[in-house]
Amino acid sequence: MSEEILKRLKDSIIDGDEDDAIEAAKEALAANLDIKKILDEGIINGAEEVGSRYEKREFFLTELIMTADAMTAAMEILQPLLEKSDSAKKATILIGTVQGDMHNIGKNIVKSLLQGQGYNVIDLGIDVPPEKFVEEAKKSNPDVIGLSALLTMAISKMHETILALKEENITSKIIVGGGILSQDTCDKIRADAWTKDAYDGVLKVGKLLGDL
Amino acid sequence: MTYDWQTCLSRFMTVVSGGKKMDRVPFLPLAMEQIISRIIGITSRELVSSPKTYANATINTYEFLHSDYCNLSSAYAGPHEALAFAEANNRKDVIHWDDYKPVFIDQGAVCKTEEDIEKLEIPDHSKIKIWQTSFDAAKMIFNKTKHPQMVCLGIWSVVQELRGVKAYKDMKKNPDLLLKLCEKVYESQMDVYRNWKEKVGFPPLMYITAYAFNGTMMSFENAMKYEGQFLKRFQKEIGIPILIHNCGVRPYWEELCSEITLLGVQGSHPLEIDFWVNFKKKFPKVTIFGANIDVSRELLNGTPEIVELKVKENIDNLATGGRYAVSPMCALPWGVPLPNILAIPSAIQKYGKYPLKKQ
Numbered sequence: 001m002s003e004e005i006l007k008r009l010k011d012s013i014i015d016g017d018e019d020d021a022i023e024a025a026k027e028a029l030a031a032n033l034d035i036k037k038i039l040d041e042g043i044i045n046g047a048e049e050v051g052s053r054y055e056k057r058e059f060f061l062t063e064l065i066m067t068a069d070a071m072t073a074a075m076e077i078l079q080p081l082l083e084k085s086d087s088a089k090k091a092t093i094l095i096g097t098v099q100g101d102m103h104n105i106g107k108n109i110v111k112s113l114l115q116g117q118g119y120n121v122i123d124l125g126i127d128v129p130p131e132k133f134v135e136e137a138k139k140s141n142p143d144v145i146g147l148s149a150l151l152t153m154a155i156s157k158m159h160e161t162i163l164a165l166k167e168e169n170i171t172s173k174i175i176v177g178g179g180i181l182s183q184d185t186c187d188k189i190r191a192d193a194w195t196k197d198a199y200d201g202v203l204k205v206g207k208l209l210g211d212l
Numbered sequence: 213m214t215y216d217w218q219t220c221l222s223r224f225m226t227v228v229s230g231g232k233k234m235d236r237v238p239f240l241p242l243a244m245e246q247i248i249s250r251i252i253g254i255t256s257r258e259l260v261s262s263p264k265t266y267a268n269a270t271i272n273t274y275e276f277l278h279s280d281y282c283n284l285s286s287a288y289a290g291p292h293e294a295l296a297f298a299e300a301n302n303r304k305d306v307i308h309w310d311d312y313k314p315v316f317i318d319q320g321a322v323c324k325t326e327e328d329i330e331k332l333e334i335p336d337h338s339k340i341k342i343w344q345t346s347f348d349a350a351k352m353i354f355n356k357t358k359h360p361q362m363v364c365l366g367i368w369s370v371v372q373e374l375r376g377v378k379a380y381k382d383m384k385k386n387p388d389l390l391l392k393l394c395e396k397v398y399e400s401q402m403d404v405y406r407n408w409k410e411k412v413g414f415p416p417l418m419y420i421t422a423y424a425f426n427g428t429m430m431s432f433e434n435a436m437k438y439e440g441q442f443l444k445r446f447q448k449e450i451g452i453p454i455l456i457h458n459c460g461v462r463p464y465w466e467e468l469c470s471e472i473t474l475l476g477v478q479g480s481h482p483l484e485i486d487f488w489v490n491f492k493k494k495f496p497k498v499t500i501f502g503a504n505i506d507v508s509r510e511l512l513n514g515t516p517e518i519v520e521l522k523v524k525e526n527i528d529n530l531a532t533g534g535r536y537a538v539s540p541m542c543a544l545p546w547g548v549p550l551p552n553i554l555a556i557p558s559a560i561q562k563y564g565k566y567p568l569k570k571q
Contacts, residue, residue, distance in 0.1 A: 016384075057462075061429045062380040069381075100310055105319070105377045127308075155512065156547035179428065179461050182506075184513040196461060197428060 002033050006042045009074065013046025013116075016066025018073045025077035035081045043071055043116050051199040061105070064198055068109045071116030082118070090117070091143035091209050094136055094172070096124030098149050098157040106177060107148040109198035117202060130157075130164035137170045144205050145170070147191070149178045159189035166190070173208040177201050217357040220280040224359070227537050228453075228475055228499050237531045237538055237564035238280035239557050240501055242457075242478075244543040248273045248285060249312040251550075257309050263348030270353060278557035280537070282359045283419075284350045290366065290421060291315050292342055293400060294373035296335035298322050312546060315342070320376020326386070329375070329393050334400045337407045347411035354412065362455065363408050365401045365446075366421035367394050367439045383434055390438065398442045405450060417475070418446060418454045425468050426460030432467045443472055455501070459542040469495045480506045480541030485529050492530060500530055501539040505556070511540055511548045516555035523559035531568055538564070 005027045012020035028038045050067045053059040075082070093114055097107050107123070114121050122140055124132055137145060145165065147158050158176050165174065176191040177198075186194035193208055195201035223238040225231075245256040252259075252269045260266055266284070274282040291314040298307050298317050306321040323329050337343040350361040371379050371393055382390035409415050424430060424439035447454060453475035456468065461481045469477070469491075476499035488503040503526060505511065510522045523538055530536040538560055544553060 057427055060427075060431055060434075062383045065377055065380045066384065100313055105372075105380070108377060155545065159547070182509050182513075184509055188513045 002031055002037075005031055005033065006038065009038065009042030010046040010049070013043055013067055013070050013074070014049050016050075016063055016070050018066075018070045021070035021074040022077055025074040029077065029081060035078065035084075038078060038081075039118050043074060047071060047113060047116055047199075047202075051203075054197075054199055061109075064109050064113075065105070068112030068116070068198075072112040075115050090119045092120040092122065092140060093144045093146060093205060094122045094124065094133070094140060094142035095146035095148065096128035096133060097126040098147050098154050098161055099127055099129045100157050101127065101149045101154040106150065106198055107146075110146065110148070110177065110201045113198055113202045114205065117206075119205070130161040133161050134164050134168050134170065137165060137172060138168065142172045144173045144175060144208055146201070146205070147174065147176045149176075149180065154178075155180065155185060155189065158191070162190050175201065175204055175208060215275045217282065217359060220282075221357070221359055223280045224537075227534060230497060230499070230535055232534045234534065234566055236566060237527055237536060237560050239278060239560055240281045240537045240539040241274075241277050241279050241553070241556070242285075242540065242543045243270070243273050243277060243279075244285040245314045246312050246546040247544040247548075250546060251276050255311040256313060256315065257311075260342055260345050263345050263352055266345055266349035267352035267356070270349070271356060277553060282353055282357045283362050284346060284353055285543075290369035290373055291317075292346070293335075293365075293370045293397070293404070294322070295342060296337060296340045297332070297370070297374055297400065299340055300333045300335035301328075317373055319373055320378060322373075323375040323378075323393060326389055329389055329396075332374075332393070332396050334396055334403065337400075337403050338411075343404065343407065344411075347408060350408070350416075351412045354414070360414070361412065361416050362419040363404060363416040364419045364421060365404065366423060367397050367401070367442045368424035368435075369421045370397045370400075371438070372423070380430075383430065383438070387437075394438050394442060398445065401446075402449070415450070415452055418450070418452050420446075420454055420456050422456045422458050422468070423460065425456070425458050425464045427462030427464060428460060432464050435464060435468075436471065440468070440471060447473070455499075457542075465491060466494065469498055474498050476501050478502055478539055478541065480504045483509075485525055488526075489529050492535070496533075496535065499535045499537065501537050502526070502541055503530060503536075505538065505540050511552050512545070514552060516551045516558070519552045519555040520559040520562070523556055524563045527560070527564045527568065531564060 009024035012024050111121050111123050147161055162174055173192045175193040177195045179196055181194045193204045195204050223234050226234045227238050248269050251273045259269055271282055294317045295307055295315050303322050306318040308316045354361055424435040455476045456474055457478045459479055463479050478501035480502055483504045505522050510519050
């Protein structure tokens with residue numbers, strides 16, 4: 001029975017079926033399944049399958065977005081169980097799109113994928129000035145700070161944000177994300193890691209935290 | 213000394229027509245608000261405040277960059293079309309101006325609901341101030357430089373601004389609705405074209421930001437459905453040459469050129485020069501603008517010496533026989549060091565004179 005529920009949850013994540021994900025999560029709750037098992041075998045397994053198909057170009061942005069939504073919906077149902085369980089609690093990630101950039105698609109997918117993996121995510125939204133990142137970092141002491149941007153012109157603002165964080169002695173790891181980035185740019189703006197897309201970003205956050 | 217736009221024009225026309233009689237490889241940068249603001253010292257809003265300011269700032273910027281082509285920067289499909297839709301649908305509240313960047317709207321705010329798409333009004337560009345300024349500025353640039361102006365359009369760039377993340381879900385959940393939005397954007401862009409022709413006095417070259425043709429975003433089949441079929445319709449209805457821009461990391465260049473007749477392609481990915489060498493062999497009639505000189509890599513982080521070497525690599529591999537112009541893959545961003553940009557024309561002078569000598 002529990003295997004069936006977990007498979008249904010996993011399939012709903014792969015299919016990006018929000019309604020089915022909610023139902024499966026409810027069933028998992030009702031069956032009193034272990035939260036770690038639900039996350040690992042239902043949600044994370046499903047997300048990994050989607051990531052793998054994305055890498056193979058069988059899935060595209062549409063599937064990533066729908067999977068992220070299904071994961072968020074399932075996580076909302078599982079929230080009471082997550083709050084009770086220490087084993088499932090993971091690090092805190094602070095994310096936002098840097099000032100001057102209004103794009104939120106990539107950031108929102110990353111947010112949902114991270115939440116689906118059990119991370120506590122604080123989302124500052126779009127067009128976030130450096131001082132807002134600093135203020136929130138001081139308040140919530142995140143393990144990782146993720147800066148997102150779509151536009152090439154936003155790279156300088158990413159750099160400015162990182163300098164502001166370092167000046168205030170914020171020691172959180174910093175990851176920058178966007179198709180415009182490269183290892184060279186990451187090094188130049190003094191980020192700890194970079195990612196070109198959402199799924200890769202989640203893997204890199206895991207690596208930064210030593211979870212992978 | 214007066215800038216020799218006539219010789220520049222001759223280089224540009226030769227390269228796009230596949231001619232071989234050129235003194236050197238042309239240089240075609242893409243200068244938009246941020247770099248113009250930086251070079252001229254005015255904000256984006258000041259830039260588009262009058263046709264004269266817009267035209268002069270554009271010409272002066274391209275002269276500063278030693279460009280072989282002068283084109284109005286901001287007849288740019290994404291931001292200006294999104295602004296036009298926002299204004300036509302009484303959503304001025306979602307429009308944002310920044311000092312040194314193109315105007316932006318809140319992504320997804322104009323077409324938040326299905327009803328928004330059903331009721332979406334197509335802008336009348338003769339009543340949208342920023343487009344009026346653009347038309348007049350394009351005419352002024354042409355009068356001063358005699359360079360044929362390109363109007364920059366694109367379906368998916370506008371769809372994404374209007375519908376946001378929901379556009380991607382619509383592909384699976386409501387493709388008919390999404391196509392309806394694409395149709396409205398297409399109609400709007402035909403209105404841009406008609407207005408352009410009337411106000412500027414001649415038909416433009418068409419520069420398409422074909423953002424759908426990116427393997428990280430959608431399948432090629434969907435790219436054709438939501439952008440490609442409209443490119444074909446542009447060609448059929450207007451019959452003007454099309455130049456495609458895509459700055460994504462997995463562009464469908466070969467698939468696209470097999471489906472649609474194009475004047476040229478501009479982009480950087482894939483970064484391997486061998487891809488572009490093979491592309492040139494496979495599509496000898498398509499002019500390559502680029503190919504792998506990347507604004508977010510060499511130009512942003514490198515030195516003038518590194519940029520020169522990159523330009524040399526491109527020229528050595530791609531310029532033989534023409535149909536090649538040096539061009540950074542995307543708009544020059546704010547933070548790129550100016551000496552790095554100016555290293556491009558300098559490298560062309562060193563390595564790009566015909567007949568080419570490999571060093």
